[in-house]
């Protein structure tokens with residue numbers, strides 16, 4: 146008799162839990178965010194890097210240019226800037242994730258080095274994804290992964306045509322830097338998130354995030370040379386509209402201001 150009463154209580158509890166979670170999912174709406182990171186002042190002339198190793202291969206597609214500031218002279222857009230959402234009150238809090246994005250469908254994120262430059266130069270990853278470090282070139286490279294905290298720190302030699310999977314990535318406040326010790330001009334950056342609302346700007350400085358939670362959030366912007374671009378590590382407020390596009394506008398990157 147006692148156990149039946151207990152079971153009854155348990156079912157009442159379960160029903161209320163399901164009702165509560167159904168309410169939450171019903172209330173949550175989603176929208177798209179877009180924006181553009183633009184360079185303040187005159188576009189910098191891309192610096193030609195000193196290539197003094199494996200020149201025949203490394204320079205086979207022309208000079209290698211610095212990726213510290215990749216600015217499109219026409220649009221003023223800055224490439225390789227990382228933009229992401231955080232909770233507006235607590236930057237470390239988990240933010241709601243759209244049901245279609247809960248599962249991480251793509252397991253591997255590729256970092257290649259086809260011609261003495263890491264491609265892509267900046268990577269955003271979700272916790273649990275695997276960094277597939279590839280060397281599709283005819284010369285040896287290494288991938289020196291430098292993380293703080295619990296993320297991987299290892300120096301891997303990747304022979305020509307080979308690849309190595311690097312696992313064990315969790316969300317981290319600090320970026321991971323990647324260097325090649327054979328070709329010291331090669332660098333790449335990785336940031337890892339516990340949600341899918343991050344983007345790396347394209348050649349015109351544009352970014353977009355789809356199915357983001359509607360409501361008050363903060364938008365954080367980071368670039369390898371200047372660091373925090375606007376609002377520091379807590380970012381600036383953004384009110385994400387439901388069922389539409391919220392334009393974050395132009396975010397100015399001004400190296401002189403940092």
Ligand SMILES: [Cu+2]
Nearest residue numbers: 286287325328
């Ligand atoms: Cu290399």
